[in-house]
Structure formats: structure tokens, C-alpha cells
Amino acid sequence: MSQINQHKILLDEDEMPTRWYNVMADMPTPPPPPLHPGTGQPVGPDDLTPLFPMALIEQEVTTERYIDIPEEVQDVYRLWRPSPLYRAHRLEKALGTPARIYYKYEGVSPAGSHKPNTAVPQAFYNAQAGVKRLTTETGAGQWGTSLAFACEQFGLDCEVWQVRASYDAKPYRRMMIETFGGVIHPSPSELTAAGRAILAQDPDSPGSLGIAISEAVEVAAQDPTANYALGSVLNHVLLHQTIIGEEALLQLAKIGEQADLLVGCTGGGSNFGGLAFPFLRERWAGTTNPVVRAVEPASCPSLTQGTYAYDFGDTAGLTPLMKMHTLGHDFIPDPIHAGGLRYHGMSPLISHLYETGEIEAKARTQNDCLAAGVLFARTEGIVPAPEPTHALAEAITEAARCAETGEEKVILTALCGHGHLDLAAYDAYLNDRLEDHTWEDEALREAVAKALTKLPATVN
């Protein structure tokens, strides 16, 4: 079998990249710095030391092109990395497209998404700095799961504040966090001043990500042996995720392919940046020239509808001001199933690259995305998380267009997680219970319907 006809393009463990790529080294213009809300001046390392270890603060600002991945981090990465790149043969066949669709699958990780790529180094650098406990917030629970697992690997305690509405409605993520050894509290909680203040006003508060951040930050700031960890948006987080794109470049090279189009979903931007940044480096170096497109939810369209301005990262206005595409730090997105994309802002690095024309962006509705997810599940055998169905909807639309034009486009998409704990989204879609259960993209609707009637792809 020729390698290009294989379903799986795998790397051996000793082919795993040993360096992260820092996009700040090569960006045509540098991104605007974060500002101290009090002074209006760029924040310095001292402003961040109550929350982060110096190694991560340095990664936040460095312009070194490559950062070595510590041996201890590589050792944990090897539990699931290099992650597989798959060619979507059966999806292509169902679409009748000459396009070649590849997906880089991060669902093989302990948490089932790309989040452990940064949780593991964050836990490592904190342990190295003598920190004993990490605090964080989590919404649907992916990030909390990742950090609980990572902390267990380096002997740290992990304490997670989960938005109460999710804590009550999605108990499986709480159970997974506990199975990995983490401690989890519904937020608002009686454990913090911030939580108590909210509960005094409303004992039945469903909580919010903003409140949960306040609680986790408060605990970390008050305990000299505790730090805080964030799962997206920041430069060092996107740095750690570049191992996705570095591996994908090696995997495509193995079969002699060049990507014409990269599509990834964007919430805070870490999965998209992780895939895209190494490809942008290659484009700037002139070795490849893919179109790079971010896909965001229509209900939380920070890139396509937000303004590019300095704004707070949290609802309460406690963080430094970041220059980013934002819907306003008090924006509350609809409760769509893709919980990981419900963030008012966008990573400053992604925002800057969008503003300078290096990447494109597009917004998609929930219904269109889940339709793409169902077609993908039935052809490729993986139920995707609602988040990456945004990228799949785009990949399927492009591939269906190629079926008309005959173009043999090479499409690479980031399948950043499985949907085993998100099946309620599919249930709502299949039973017409999605709030926005209308078709936005008529071409996609036709492509999915035609492909589903053409199944099975292997007979006839």
C-alpha cells in the first residue's frame, strides 16, 4: 500500500519534536504588549510573579525562536504523543471529492483534547519552582481534567473551581477530575471572599467563568505555595500547543503532501495557534503557502465581529489589559454546546495575526457544525467534540466545492478532541432540540445530505 493511501500517518516516539516554536520570533510586526490597568504601562515580570513561575513568565515574553521541551515533559507527552494524523478516506468518498482531507487528532490524550499539551509543562515548571498547589477554573471541564492529570504527574495538588451550572449538569467531567486526583469545587464557593460575596447576594447563583477565575486567582494569590494556571489565550499556552503543528508538518512531509488550506476552531485560540503557527513559519520562510482559516461560533464571533482593542481577560476586570479582538469583557455568549469556544476575547497573538492579514476567519452556526460532526462520525468512526465540528464544517464545505470544481485541494484540520462527554449536543441536533436548529449554510446542508444518502462509502 502506498503511504498516501494509508488512513494513519504515524510518527515514532523518537520522531517527536523536542522544541516548541515561538511565533513571536518571526511575526512580521511584534504584537502590542499587555498593559497594567492601573498605570497603563506594559506589565513587567514582577506583576505576574504572584500567579506564575518565572519560567512561564519568560516564555510569555521571549522572542527566542525555539524553546526546548524539558525531558520530564517529553516523558509524559509520550503517553499519547506523537498524536496521529489521519487521512479521511471514507469522508472523502462519501463527499465524492477529489480533495484530500487530513485531520490531526488530539482526542488520544488523557483528557481527550489538546489541553494536556500545556497542562503538563505548566505543572512541571511550577513543580520545579517549588510550588505545591495549582488552582484553576473550568467551564465544561476539559481544562480542569487536563490540569488534574498533569499535577498528578509532578506531585502537585490541583484545585479546580467549576462553574456551578456545569458542575451540576455535567457530572462526568467532575468524576474524571477526581479520578485523576484533582479536588473540585462548584463556583461560587464558600471558600473565597469572591465566592462568598456572590453567594450572599444569590445563594443559588449558577456561577460564571468570570467568577470561577476570581476564586482560583484569589486562592493562588493569597497562598505563597500556590500558583494559578490558565488553559488558553496567553502566549506561553499557545507556545506549548505548537507541538501539534510541528508534528503535522513532519507527518505531511512523510507522505509528500503540502497543505493548501488549514482550518481550526477558535475560542481562546490555543488549539488553532498550536496547529497554525509552525505552518506560518514555513510560509514566511517560503517553503509552503497554505491559506490559514480560523472558524469561530456565530454566537461568540470575537474575530469576525469583535473590535480590536485593549480589554480585560476576565469578567471582573482583574487581569492585565490585552490588545485583542473582543466582544467586551462583560459579553455573555449563548449557552452553545461548544463550551470551549465561549470566550469573549481572542488570544493577542491570533488577534494580531488576523489584524495583519496573516490568517482568515469565519463564523459558523451550531446546527451546521453538528451536522458536519454527524457525517464525520458515521464515516470516520470518531464522534468529535462540538468545538472541532466548526473546523469540520469548513473542511466539508471546501471539499464539497472541490467535488464541483475537480480541485485536488489538500485540507488539514485540527480535530482537537472527542465528544464522548458531549453526546447531549448530538442528541439535541438529531432530535431538533438545538435552539438554532436552522441551516445557515445551504451548500453545506446539501453536501451533508447528499453524502449521508451515498453512505456506505465502501459498497456499490
Next chain:
Amino acid sequence: MSQINQHKILLDEDEMPTRWYNVMADMPTPPPPPLHPGTGQPVGPDDLTPLFPMALIEQEVTTERYIDIPEEVQDVYRLWRPSPLYRAHRLEKALGTPARIYYKYEGVSPAGSHKPNTAVPQAFYNAQAGVKRLTTETGAGQWGTSLAFACEQFGLDCEVWQVRASYDAKPYRRMMIETFGGVIHPSPSELTAAGRAILAQDPDSPGSLGIAISEAVEVAAQDPTANYALGSVLNHVLLHQTIIGEEALLQLAKIGEQADLLVGCTGGGSNFGGLAFPFLRERWAGTTNPVVRAVEPASCPSLTQGTYAYDFGDTAGLTPLMKMHTLGHDFIPDPIHAGGLRYHGMSPLISHLYETGEIEAKARTQNDCLAAGVLFARTEGIVPAPEPTHALAEAITEAARCAETGEEKVILTALCGHGHLDLAAYDAYLNDRLEDHTWEDEALREAVAKALTKLPATVN
């Protein structure tokens, strides 16, 4: 890095075995045949044609040593096969053992377990025979999920009767079946005479696997374009699962290892048989000599406590009589979390091999197994389904014993599925809500406790 120090031992797609192994070709004595309950005579092909296509009936009785895997089945297998073999380095380190523990991981399949290995060929042979619809029963839902996915690949309709208690309590499996295109009914249903009879007596019946089988069989028997599919116990099912053991043999050979001990969990026997049969062939050929041990739940101990006798495969007594280790076809096991192991009988092939001394068996309690599952999750990053924690408890006990004796035993275990939809079992264990939350195996308790305090394995 020397290969033996790698975490993952992978096969390329073109190394995937292209034949299943039929253990009946080499068993020292042939297994007793199934009998017709009316005549007391061995059943013939005509007795089975209302339910199964001829290709599967032939596989049920043949003594050919190898059966070619059809190209169309290989093509679907390649979505996830060859499945990975992993070396449990971090678990070994936490146990401080010189033993080497390998696990063959089937959780990468579309359903998240080994079940698609037989669902796919069963759907293929039925489609080839012109069948339009497959019916089946499912308890917790693993098998129904697998058959729904498999039917979608070959253009068959799939109709699943799920025990109502599970249908109501575990909605995620129903949602996954529907996402893969299957139709699912709670059982008892108004759709069959068997279901209506039960509902007439008890409109709130929680159902049982026996009732669900009756409903699925009734529908298949009455519709000439429909057939029935079973996910374990039968010879052809175990045949299809031998691809697990064939791959594991190739993977161990790649790194120059020989297994000293094989452990697998047993319910109907298909996962255990799939791993063990190719190793038994090698033992009979004199090339390797592992101890082969089945581990079953203490609450459903068909091998260790059942009698070896002719009994029905279903509760209602509709199937042929099979010579097997059985607790009686009216035995109702406790509602343990390892739903896939709650079966009153044992595959006739496994039963015969146990009776003739080729394999060992052991029973383990739920608490001990889930303790092993937690240690495994925290070290290896995979939350196992409750079923394979039975094998993990045995592997961990043996490895802990090696820590005392210094023996460098090579232990191979079948990790037949992930536990993403079984997290309630871990929740019950961690919060002392398991009905049998007592330690049966003191040595295991000590080994797990010691290993958990020694975490993290990578620091110090």
C-alpha cells in the same frame, strides 16, 4: 531510544493481520457441539439460517485454521487497527516492580472497545447475503454502539433493543448509537409480542438482557430481510476477535519480548479469547509458554463457581443448548458497574479450554478492580472501563509480587475499552458508595496504596 523503552509499540497498516485464527483447528480435544433443545441432537446449519447468514454459520463450525479477513472488513478495521500495544512504564515505576507490563488497548475503536472487531464482519457478511437490517440487544450499550457503526459502513439498518433500566439511566450510549445512525428502543417494547406480553403484566418493567434478546430475535425471525447479531459467546465472534492476539504477538516480537503471563477479563469471553487464542496456538506449537488467566467478577463467577453443563444462552430458553460453565440461565447477577461481564454463562470454547486445563481462572471483587483502575488512570493517563480493571487488578497484584521477588515477569493484559461513559463507577468507588466497598485482596490494597503515595513516578 531502544525500542524496549518506548511507551508505544505500533504496527503499520500493512502489518495488520489479514486472517483470523480459528482455535478449533488446534484444540487438543474438540469442544462438545451445541444441541437442539427439542431433539437433543447437534444443531445443523438449517436451524440457524433464520438468524444468521451462511458465511457466519460456516465460521461457527469450521475447523479450518485460518479464515481470510475480507478486504472490505480490513478497510474498515484500518480506521483504528492495528491497535496500539503500550508498555506501562509509569505504572511499573509507581509499583517499583521489575516486571514489565504491556497492555493491548482496544479503546481506540469507534465504540471505544473491542466489540467493533466482530460487529464489522458480522455487518459485512449480512450485507453480502442481501440482508437489509440487523437486530440486536444491548445492556450498557457497548455492543449496540458497535453494531450501529458497523451497519452504517455497509448500508444496513440497525435496530437495537436496550434494557430499559440502562436506556433510562445511561442516556449517553443511546445518543452514541443514534449518532452512528442506529435506531434504539427501550425493552420491553410494544413492537414485539414478547415485549407486549411483559408490558401487559408490568407496564413499568425495567427489562432484562433476556427480554431484549427475545425481542430482537423475534423481529429478525419474522422478517426475511432481517437477521440477528450477537456480540459475544459464539465461536464466530471469538474468531473475529483473534486479530487482537495476532497483533499483540507481532508487537511483542518487534521488541523481542515473550509474555510470561496473559490476563484478560471474561464476561461472555470474546475479549479474553481474542487475545489468548493466538498465544495458545504458539504454546501448542512450542514457541512460547505463557500462563493464561481469565479474571471474572466475584458477583458473576461462571468459570470459578459455575457448573460445566448444557444450558441455554438466554433467559427465556430460546437458543440452542450450549455446553458451558454456567450459573444457570435464570441467574441474575448483581448490578455491578462492569455491565459487560454480567452474563450467566461462558463461551463454550473458553469453557472447554478451562475444563481441559489450558487456561486458569480467578474471580475479583468490584472494589479491588476499581482501585486498580484509579492507579492505572493516574499513572498511564487512560481511564479504563470497569470490565478490564479486572485484568488490571490481576496484573498489578502480580507486578507487586515481582517487586518482592525481583522476578522480571512479562505481563500482557487486554485493556478492552475506555471508561469515558462509565465514570459513575469511579465516582462510587472514590466516594465509598460501592455496594461491595470492602477490600478482598489485602496484597492488592497495600500495593495500590503504596504506589499512590509514591506518585509522581517521574520526580524524586
